[in-house]
Each structure stands twice: as structure tokens, then as C-alpha cells.
Amino acid sequence: xxxxxxxxxxxxxxxxxxxxxxxxxxxxxxxxxxxxxxxxxxxxxxxxxxxxxxxxxxxxxxxxxxxxxxxxxxxxxxxxxxxxxxxxxxxxxxxxxxxxxxxxxxxxxxxxxxxxxxxxxxxxxxxxxxxxxxxxxxxxxxxxxxxxxxxxxxxxxxxxxxxxxxxxxxxxxxxxxxxxxxxxxxx
Amino acid sequence: xxxxxxxxxxxxxxxxxxxxxxxxxxxxxxxxxxxxxxxxxxxxxxxxxxxxxxxxxxxxxxxxxxxxxxxxxxxxxxxxxxxxxxxxxxxxxxxxxxxxxxxxxxxxxxxxxxxxxxxxxxxxxxxxxxxxxxxxxxxxxxxxxxxxxxxxxxxxxxxxxxxxxxxxxxxxxxxxxxxxxxxxxxxxxxxxxxxxxxxxxxxxxxxxxxxxxxxxxxxxxxxxxxxxxxxxxxxxxxxxxxxxxxxxxxxxxxxxxxxxxxxxxxxxxxxxxxxxxxxxxxxxxxxxxxxxxxxxxxxxxxxxxxxxxxxxxxxxxxxxxxxxxxxxxxxxxxxxxxxxxxxxxxxxxxxxxxxxxxxxxxxxxxxxxxxx
Numbered sequence: 001x002x003x004x005x006x007x008x009x010x011x012x013x014x015x016x017x018x019x020x021x022x023x024x025x026x027x028x029x030x031x032x033x034x035x036x037x038x039x040x041x042x043x044x045x046x047x048x049x050x051x052x053x054x055x056x057x058x059x060x061x062x063x064x065x066x067x068x069x070x071x072x073x074x075x076x077x078x079x080x081x082x083x084x085x086x087x088x089x090x091x092x093x094x095x096x097x098x099x100x101x102x103x104x105x106x107x108x109x110x111x112x113x114x115x116x117x118x119x120x121x122x123x124x125x126x127x128x129x130x131x132x133x134x135x136x137x138x139x140x141x142x143x144x145x146x147x148x149x150x151x152x153x154x155x156x157x158x159x160x161x162x163x164x165x166x167x168x169x170x171x172x173x174x175x176x177x178x179x180x181x182x183x184x185x186x187x
Numbered sequence: 188x189x190x191x192x193x194x195x196x197x198x199x200x201x202x203x204x205x206x207x208x209x210x211x212x213x214x215x216x217x218x219x220x221x222x223x224x225x226x227x228x229x230x231x232x233x234x235x236x237x238x239x240x241x242x243x244x245x246x247x248x249x250x251x252x253x254x255x256x257x258x259x260x261x262x263x264x265x266x267x268x269x270x271x272x273x274x275x276x277x278x279x280x281x282x283x284x285x286x287x288x289x290x291x292x293x294x295x296x297x298x299x300x301x302x303x304x305x306x307x308x309x310x311x312x313x314x315x316x317x318x319x320x321x322x323x324x325x326x327x328x329x330x331x332x333x334x335x336x337x338x339x340x341x342x343x344x345x346x347x348x349x350x351x352x353x354x355x356x357x358x359x360x361x362x363x364x365x366x367x368x369x370x371x372x373x374x375x376x377x378x379x380x381x382x383x384x385x386x387x388x389x390x391x392x393x394x395x396x397x398x399x400x401x402x403x404x405x406x407x408x409x410x411x412x413x414x415x416x417x418x419x420x421x422x423x424x425x426x427x428x429x430x431x432x433x434x435x436x437x438x439x440x441x442x443x444x445x446x447x448x449x450x451x452x453x454x455x456x457x458x459x460x461x462x463x464x465x466x467x468x469x470x471x472x473x474x475x476x477x478x479x480x481x482x483x484x485x486x487x488x489x490x491x492x493x494x495x496x497x498x499x500x501x502x503x504x505x506x507x508x509x510x511x512x513x514x515x516x517x518x519x520x521x522x523x524x525x526x527x528x529x530x531x532x533x534x535x536x537x538x539x540x541x542x543x544x545x546x547x548x549x550x551x552x553x554x555x556x557x558x559x
Contacts (some may be wrong), residue, residue: 027293028365049292069368070374071419092375096415141342141387167416170380174387177341 010115022054022061030065031098033105041146043101044053070097070167073116075123079177080131082139088131092151094123096159098156106161119155123169126154140174147171218428224247276309284320286360289313295361317360321424324353328377338434339383345391346437350430351403353378353410355423360419369417373411378426391433397429 026032026044032042034052037059043048045068052061063124073094080090096119097106130147131139139147152169159166280303281287287300291312300314307314327337327350341347355374357363363370385405386394394402407426414421431443505512 025293026288028295028361047290047292047294057324067368069366070373070419071368072373074376093380095373095417110480137342137344140344141389142338144384144387168413170413171384172376172385173339175338176344176346 017082018054021049021051021056022124023162024052024063025049026065029067030068031068031101033058033064033066033101033110034061035062035105036062039135040102040105045101064105066098066101066104066110067112068098070095071112071167072096073119073123075120075127077173078124078127080128080130082136084136086136087177088139089177090127090131090171091173092127092169094119094155094166094170095164095170096164098163099165100163102163103161107162115164118162119159119164122155122158123151126151127171129154144171144174200264214514267309273309274439278304278306279314280304281316284318285316286319286357287314287316288361288364290315295365305434315364317357319357319360321354321356324355324375324378326382326428327430328352339386341386341391341394342388343390346434347386347391347394348395348430348432348434349382349386349428351382351406352425352427352429354422354425354427355421357420358422359418359420362418364420366390367419370421374414374419374421377413378406378410379415381406384409394431395433399431403428 006070024032026047028047032044032050034044034050036053041061052063054061056062073096075092075094076087077091079087082089101110104110104115108118130150134143134147148169148171151171152166155166155169279287282299284301285302287305287313288297289298289300289305289307305314327348335348337351338346339349353374367373385402389398389402403426407423410423410426414423432438501512501516505516
């Protein structure tokens with residue numbers, strides 16, 4: 001009787017371990033990708049309690065979490081040329097969300113840094129294109145709203161291929177380059 | 188979250204259990220100690236005692252008495268501690284300026300916890316708090332802080348230093364907590380971007396002088412639209428533009444420009460006045476000259492008409508009786524001609540002819556005329 005105690009205890013511990021590693025919780029802030037033997041088994045976008053195969057050590061259902069919140073990507077000062085040949089210093093940011101976790105996992109292995117770096121390159125070139133089409137004054141003032149929309153539209157296909165949805169692109173600064181700053185133009 | 192590292196096996200909540208269930212783990216840790224087939228209770232008891240010794244080392248002042256009584260006490264204490272721990276995790280207070288969102292297995296519940304004492308069934312449920320009281324965020328003001336956050340280009344390519352405050356509050360705690368990563372940081376970026384957009388549409392003078400209310404309202408609308416697109420659960424109550432001025436480095440130049448503008452206005456005003464004055468004078472003079480000229484014209488014409496009339500009447504008389512008129516004209520003319528001269532005509536064969544030439548006749552006549 002007494003010598004069974006360790007056995008029972010051990011069994012209990014094993015059961016506990018199995019149960020423990022076959023459940024997982026998805027938070028409201030995140031979504032989960034269930035990977036079994038390198039294949040994406042399912043994607044849980046809704047928060048809650050889920051089950052999986054418990055053998056994480058042989059890749060039978062590992063769980064990878066990705067963000068489900070809206071995220072921001074900042075692009076720091078870049079020098080862009082407008083059609084007149086003058087320069088602006090521009091920085092912008094993108095508000096995006098991971099909408100297709102499966103593709104996000106497949107293309108950039110669920111790595112936000114990698115995704116953002118690709119998005120940033122694309123944003124950079126989109127900004128240059130959009131600014132290059134406009135003159136010095138219109139780039140500054142009245143066309144800013146439409147420019148932001150154009151950049152967003154240019155960014156969308158690339159983002160979509162990464163499993164992201166671009167909600168908004170906003171140009172934060174449009175400044176003169178440092179050299180030309182200290183002179184007031186005539187009012 | 189105890190759930191996040193579940194890959195690595197039992198963690199968080201059960202760690203405490205391991206402490207209390209030290210009796211269980213003992214045999215596993217010390218494999219060779221119990222004789223495998225023999226199975227004798229005293230060994231087990233000794234093991235338990237050893238476990239208690241260990242516990243006693245861990246918990247100073249734990250019951251010193253020997254036997255099972257003290258072990259019960261310790262187990263009770265540990266259980267009490269665990270319950271206490273559980274209560275600490277399960278019971279929470281919501282402060283008046285907060286709202287709580289309870290999550291069951293990471294899924295937020297519908298109802299929001301109002302201020303007061305609440306309880307969740309930990310570890311299956313957790314709670315997250317959001318402060319809903321109105322907060323303030325200020326941006327810009329490079330003249331004081333030295334940052335370039337508030338420096339922006341206006342529509343006419345002037346740099347404007349705009350300092351503004353944002354009053355915002357959390358209207359939807361769940362959305363605020365779960366929909367947007369780094370919400371306040373993002374709010375700041377969005378606010379700055381919106382302000383730059385609006386300022387970029389206007390000339391600098393508009394921003395310095397008037398229209399601040401309009402600008403603030405526009406900025407608020409843009410921010411709210413962007414923040415609602417997630418939705419972020421943030422409501423922007425007010426955008427207040429504290430100060431909008433040219434940046435320090437060019438403030439002097441700006442003042443100078445303004446002074447020059449005022450000077451320009453003044454000079455234009457003055458020269459207009461002068462021009463008006465001169466013009467008035469000249470007009471007056473011209474009118475006067477014209478008046479005079481027309482008067483002169485009238486006079487000359489009248490005179491000429493009169494003259495002509497007179498001549499015509501004379502001619503009519505002449506035409507009626509040319510001889511008479513001719514001789515009358517002749518006489519009248521001679522009378523006029525001779526009447527004005529000092530010539531004295533003397534008959535040659537009359538008396539006193541000898542003396543007359545010696546008399547200063549014209550003088551006499553003059554005197555005589557004066558006498559008469």
C-alpha cells in the first residue's frame with residue numbers, strides 16, 4: 001500500500017503535466033498559431049482556452065503567439081526630393097495590424113522585426129514616389145491628406161503579402177532640411 | 188501570466204504547491220533511499236521527518252515540537268499561506284478613477300468592474316485596470332524645452348512653433364487595454380501629425396493671429412477619427428493651442444517683418460493723403476481757370492456782338508441815306524479827331540491876325556475851359 005504512494009504520485013504528476021501542456025490560453029491582446037511538425041495546424045484569433053497535443057518537445061503542437069493589437073511602425077527622418085528638386089525631411093508612421101497570422105508566420109516566420117523592416121523599405125520608397133510627384137508647396141500643404149492616402153494604398157499589397165493590414169499611414173513631419181531652416185521667408 | 192510559459196511545463200501557480208507537497212517530491216529526489224521491493228513504513232516516516240527538517244530550515248520559528256502534531260501545524264500554516272496568496276490574487280479593489288476588466292482565460296468579460304471590491308477566480312480569471320480619469324498631454328514649446336517637437340512648417344513655408352495640450356480620457360477600458368499597443372505614445376504621434384497637417388494648410392499669419400479655435404477643432408476631429416479607427420477607447424476632450432509663435436531664432440526677424448509691414452501701411456497711407464491733397468488743389472485751380480476763361484469768353488463775345496449790332500444800325504442808317512450819313516460820319520469823325528487835338532484853327536483874313544500867333548492860345552483855352 002505505502003510503496004504505491006510514489007507510483008500514484010508520479011502518475012499524478014505525469015497526468016498533470018500532460019493536461020498542463022495540452023491546454024493553452026490566448027489572451028485578448030494576441031492570437032496564437034498552433035504548429036504541428038512544422039505545419040500550421042490552426043490559428044486562434046479569438047481569446048480563450050484551447051487544447052493542443054501535449055508533446056511540445058517533438059514539435060507536436062507548439063504554440064506561437066503574435067500580436068492582435070494595432071501596432072505602430074515609425075519611420076524616422078528621411079530626405080525626400082520633390083519634383084522641383086528641393087528636399088524635405090519627412091517622417092511618418094504606419095498603423096497596422098496582423099490580420100493573417102498564417103501568412104505572417106509563413107513569410108517572416110512570425111517575426112515582427114523582419115516584417116517591419118520590409119514594410120519600412122516599402123514605406124520609404126512609397127513616400128519618395130509620392131513626394132516626387134508633387135511640387136514644393138503642394139507637398140507641404142493642401143495635398144497632404146491625399147498623399148497619405150496614396151502612400152497607404154501603395155503599401156497595402158506588400159503588407160497584405162506579409163499578412164498585415166495597413167490601417168493608416170500618417171505623415172508626421174514635413175520639414176525643411178537643416179540647412180535652409182534659419183531663414184524666414186517673406187510673410 | 189502563468190499560462191504564457193506553459194511550454195516549459197508546470198510553472199507559476201503550482202510552484203507553490205511543490206513547497207507544500209514536499210513529502211511527495213522527497214521520494215523522487217532521493218531515489219535509492221527506499222528499498223524498492225521491501226516497502227517498510229518506518230523509512231517513509233523518516234523521509235517525512237527529513238522533509239520537515241528541511242522545511243524547518245526554510246521556515247525559521249516553525250513548530251519545534253516533534254511528532255505529527257507539529258507537521259500538521261506546518262501543513263496548516265502552509266495551507267493558510269496558500270489560501271492567503273490565492274485571496275491576494277483573487278480579490279482586488281477598483282479605485283474611483285479606475286475601471287477593471289476581468290478576463291476569463293484571456294477573454295474579457297462584458298461587464299466592466301466599477302469602483303469597489305471585486306473578486307475573480309484566480310488563476311482562471313485575471314483582471315486588468317485602466318485609469319479613466321481625464322489626462323493631459325502637452326507637445327511643443329521649443330522655446331522653453333528646447334525640443335523640436337512643436338516646430339512645424341506652415342502653408343507658406345514658415346516655421347511655426349506650436350505648443351498645444353491634449354485633454355483626453357479613456358471611454359472604453361476594454362478597447363483601451365486590448366486594441367492598441369502603446370496607446371498613449373500613439374496618441375501623441377497622431378496628435379502631432381494632425382497638428383502638422385492642419386498647420387501646413389494655412390499661412391503662418393493665420394496661425395499667429397486668429398483662427399486658433401478653428402485649428403484646434405480641426406485637429407481634434409482628425410485625432411478622434413484616427414483613434415476611433417481601431418477603436419482605441421480614447422476620447423479626446425479638448426485640443427488647446429497654448430502658444431503659436433515663430434521659433435526663437437527667427438522671432439526678431441519676424442518682428443522686423445511685421446514692423447516693416449506696418450511701416451509700409453503707414454507710408455502708403457501718408458502718400459495717399461498727400462496725393463489727395465495735391466489733386467484737390469489742382470482740381471480747384473483748374474475749375475477756377477476754366478471759370479475765368481468762360482467769363483472772359485462771354486465778355487468778349489458780348490462786346491463783339493454789341494459792336495456788330497452798333498455797326499449794323501449805323502449801316503442801316505447809311506443805307507437809307509448814304510449822302511447824309513456819309514457827311515454826318517465825316518463830321519462826327521472830324522469832330523472826334525479834331526476835338527481831341529490842341530490844334531487852334533484861325534481864319535487867315537480875320538482881325539487880330541497879327542497878335543494871335545503870340546498868344547499862347549492853347550493855354551488860354553485850357554484856362555478858359557477851366558473857368559467855364
